[in-house]
Structures are given as structure tokens and as C-alpha cells.
Amino acid sequence: MRFTAAYSIPVLLMLPLLAAPPAGEWQPMFDGKSLKGWQETPFTRHGQVRVENGNIHLAHGGPMTGITWTGDFPRSDYEVRFEAARLQGGDFFASLTFPVKDSFCTWVTGGWGGDIVGLSSLDGWDASDNETRTYFNFESGRWYRFRLQVAGDRIQAWIGDELVVNVSIAGRRVDLRYGEIKLSAPFGFASYNTTGGLRKIEYRLLKPPA
DSSP: OOOOTTSOHHHHHHSOOOOOOOTTOOEESOOSSOOTTEEEOOOTTOOOEEEETTEEEEOOOSSEEEEEEOSOOOSSSEEEEEEEEEEEESSOSSEEEEEETTEEEEEEEEETTTTEEEEEOBTTBOTTTSTTOEEOOOOTTOEEEEEEEEETTEEEEEETTEEEEEEEOTTOOBOOOSSGGGGGOSSEEEEESEEEEEEEEEEEESSOOO
16 A cells, blocks of 8 residues: 655544454455456466356466466565465466465476476475475375465465475575566466366464464
8 A cells, every 4th residue: 555745643643453364264265256356477478267167277378377466575584375276287276376485496297297296495406406396196186175374484274185395494595486477466366388277175273464
């Protein structure tokens, strides 16, 4: 919100503040009917984004298609959960770019040919080359549950009930891979040469807001 010099300090103090959600309560980010709160990420030659049957479809792009959150979002001590499916194609279908304190990172879901999962980037190393790399066989058309937690100096992530990322970032350089993925910041999803589906997107605070 921008204020002009015409406002005096007493008037500013009287203006209402936006209430932060209570810690621990899941907050919906997708109403199942529209892209309210989201905008299409302006990737070069991006595919169509639409809402159909309660799901967000990220159509095959050239190479990426995505959505970026337009509202407020915490920078640490939060948790995100969502469901996603690879509907067509063979690369990442719902990679999540998210805030980490004063920087950003991407949780890659099925990149580099379809089965690599991990964080890009840590100390300049992509998910394919750092210690968060793991392999997961995603079946086309099947919906998977994803959960990401950013708390203090640790990032953890689960697919279903399986912990697939558990890394300390204390003293580490956390940033984004070079290229257009920066357009997903501060919080957004992207697919790569692949049609992806998203639904049930929620987040919660792990601590009361300061």
C-alpha cells in the first residue's frame, strides 16, 4: 500500500492493518472454480492455463507454463500442501517456487527426463547435482500429495508420506536456477514441456506472525 505526503502520522495510525491468518490453520489458496489470487506466469511461449473440473490445468508450454500467487505470503516458518498430476508429457509438471527468507528456491517435481526431485538451487548447484536429488516414478494421470515445510534453517518436503527432502540451509546460498523460473517468484507453480494438474493448494503458518 502506498501513502502520499498528504497523510499525517495520526491518520496512518488509524488505518486498518491486514489481519494475518492464525498459526496452524490451513488457508486455502485455490477455490476450485477460478484463478482468483493467481496470475498466469509470463513465460515465453507459455501454454494455456485454465480451471476445469475443480483443477488447474497448466498446458504444455514452449517450454514452461505456470501460475504465480499475487497475494501476501510468508518468507519463513510456513508449510504448503497441494495435489498435482502429470497429465501429459515427460518432465516436471508442478514445480513449486517458494520464498526462503530473503531469497527463493524451487522444488523440482520430476525434472531432467521425468523422475528427478530436489531443490534448485543450493550453493549454485541444481536439484540434479546437489544432495537433495532423489528419484521418484510419477505415473501419468495419477494425483500425488505434496507437502513442503520451510522452518528456521531447514527445508523438508514429502510426497505422500515419504520424506524426500530434508536439508539444513544454515550458511548455504539458496537461490533460483538461471532463467525464466525467476518469474515464478515469490510463489508459483510451473510445468516444463508437460501438461500438469493442480488442486487443493493450501498453506499455514508454523509460528504466530510477529
